[in-house]
Amino acid sequence: MKKLSIILILLQLSIFSQDRTTIYNTGSPPIIDEGHGISINQSMATRFTLSNDYVLEAIVFYMSLQSQEGNLIVSIREDNNGAPGELVSELSQWNHSLDPFNLSGYNLILTTDLCIYLNPSSPYWLRIDAADANTQALWSYSSGTLYTYSQNNNQEGWINNIGQTGASGVFAEQIYENPYQKGDVNFDFLVNITDIIAIISHIIENNLLDDEQLDYADLNSDGYINVTDIVQLINNIIQVQDENPNFTLTDINPASELYNLDIGPSYFNGQVSCYYFGKQG
Structure with a gap:
């Protein structure tokens, strides 16, 4: 027993x-x-x-x-x-x-x-x-x-x-939170013209950003939101990207049982009908 x-x-x-x-x-x-x-x-x-x-x-x-x-x-x-x-x-x-x-x-x-x-x-x-x-x-x-x-x-x-x-x-x-990029003040995981407009609107006091947004708007981390941050954000958006970026299918979540394994569509071929990111809720 x-x-x-x-x-x-x-x-x-x-x-x-x-x-x-x-x-x-x-x-x-x-x-x-x-x-x-x-x-x-x-x-x-x-x-x-x-x-x-x-x-x-x-x-x-x-x-x-x-x-x-x-x-x-x-x-x-x-x-x-x-x-x-x-x-x-x-x-x-x-x-x-x-x-x-x-x-x-x-x-x-x-x-x-x-x-x-x-x-x-x-x-x-x-x-x-x-x-x-x-x-x-x-x-x-x-x-x-x-x-x-x-x-x-x-x-x-x-x-x-x-x-x-x-x-x-x-x-x-x-719970792992995916961090936003600097400049993404509307938290949509994209840095684009919409963020530039939002920061300009804050500078001219038309539509003020909250404390969390201000942290992402301060691109040079000098404690101020001004034209320098706008210039930096524009440079980040228009800079030439690698035309052939290297993508990885490696699972980088240390809490996953598939950690460090390649988990692209071929890995789950015939096993799943769709991908769902996240477990809880």
């Missing part, structure tokens, strides 16, 4: 590990049946932070069921003055039933069919509550001892601690 549990864990890991980034992971617990109590009177949350924009892909946590059956409410919460706050979105809460025959304690929630965006502006909390009065479980202790977590007993409010949190992991896909 133990070998079967290990095989199932490896299979589940292989399913959601591709094209995903680990944004929070305590690793597996040293002991499954020792941990923080989860019941109708005991809730717990563990805090994690981000360094980039992400779309949530999966949640992993280790739980030891102490009652005959157990039902949990798992959620991702915003930070509220250092404590778990509101849901990130109406989609960021899940009902999860514990399997009494799951000796590994490993639980997986996939969120790839949802568009739950996480940004680095503030911390987040992975929170677990019991869904009913019959549920008694232990959120297995992490091996590390320097995690920030919060507990709520008898609805008396959240109390933060630093130590062994509940063993868990949060996985997501980083």
